[in-house]
Amino acid sequence: MARFEHVVPTGIEHGTVTVLQDGCPIEVTTMRKEGTYRDHRHPDAVSFTRDIREDLARRDFTINAMAYHPEKG
Numbered sequence: 001m002a003r004f005e006h007v008v009p010t011g012i013e014h015g016t017v018t019v020l021q022d023g024c025p026i027e028v029t030t031m032r033k034e035g036t037y038r039d040h041r042h043p044d045a046v047s048f049t050r051d052i053r054e055d056l057a058r059r060d061f062t063i064n065a066m067a068y069h070p071e072k073g
Helices: 052-057
Strands: 005-010 016-021 022-031 032-033 046-050
Touching: 005 022, 046 052
Parallel strands: none
Antiparallel strands: 005 016, 016 022, 032 046
16 A cells, blocks of 8 residues: 555455546555365455465456566566
8 A cells, every 4th residue: 555645445355455546546456366165166265475476377367367567568
């Protein structure tokens, strides 16, 4: 939250905040990884990670799985 000027803690328990950029709300979520799926639908546990690959591996192939590095692309 310290990295952004205008932040609303909309889902802080999940690591999600809403950043207001030029009046436009943008959701930003901390990178996460999931545990096992005993019910085959919802993870038993979710924890935060610093590894972008672990976060991207758990997401479906939509804009939710997009990442950009300013030097690597």
